[in-house]
Amino acid sequence: MGNEPAGDGQAADEADATGDADPETTAVDHAATSDDADGNPNTDSEDAETTTDAETETETETETDGGVHAYTVRLELVDEPGELLRALSPIADNGGNLLSIHHERGNITPRGHIPVEVDLECPPDRFDDVVEGLRGAGVNVIQAGAERYGEEISVVLVGHLVENDLSETLSRIETEADAAVIDLSLAAPDGTEATSSARLRLAVDSGRTDAALEAIRSIGSAKDLTVVEPLLGGDA
Template structure:
């Protein structure tokens, strides 16, 4: 019996205190996990701006990728009185979805050939204005705009064309573009390349301001 440990009167209290501390730690850990679950789970609202061709079935084609990727439509707003420079209709779609599905929805829209102008607060966070000078109409202005959207990854928000001597002569076009935050330099580099291909002069903005 001489080898048995001696249990003092304070040992029981120490054991109880340790058990209570362990229980409190586990409870706090569980509470933190519940908070993280509430933060990460559920759905959140998003707004997506699109440009659609004014043709039958175009809206349905644009909405399909949203529902196919787990999004729920909240509202749809057509801006028929605000036709874009390319003759498209701006459409604003409010939806809700789990945060981890939003990128899939945007990718699904683009894969379906839908022109996504803005998707979420972080998309197209900067605007720039540039001026093209040259034979714009002769060089196919519509194709130039398409290349800007595709190669510069920019959205054409507004276009003002000035051709005082007729469309066959030198003209100028002022474009207001929306680009992703931090991509202004890359977008301008692509625009310079497009201008060089079409023998157009580009007047660029100064220090991120308007041209």
């Protein structure tokens, strides 16, 4: 009677064994769960970073592939060493990529400059920066894209043109009137020291004819020259 039934003792031993095993098993399970908890955020973070990088690359490719257009810019350069390099630098500095260059050495302008046609590509929102960079560097831009210099006008200047430095007058017209001298015809029947006349054919930005003529009037007044203006849309 003093001994406990074998069944009860065995049950107690199994209970003890179970009690000993449960904490260990629970600890292992907890550790595994903890490892998963520790690991999963890292995996999710890596996946998120990978997704973000992929989206960024996709956006960059989209902007690059869909945002680059080709343009043609016509310039007038002095026939001196280093002029071409000076003209090309603003293109690269403002995000343009040079495609080709064509010199028109057989077609000298009235001022003795060489026409140069430059093909380039850049994002549309950088093209104006390229053009302004060229002008800021002192490069004479004759044509820049389809929307520039869409109109032509002709004016006649009368007075002591040669004596008043005709070359400087033309430079001021191109700079202050933002126009390009396409053609020049000088008539001095009584000699260069007498009164002469010059017929200028100018290319101007679309919609800027009035502003160009106003600038030419101002230049003529400063040099004591008579400016014969055209009827808008016609020749002088």
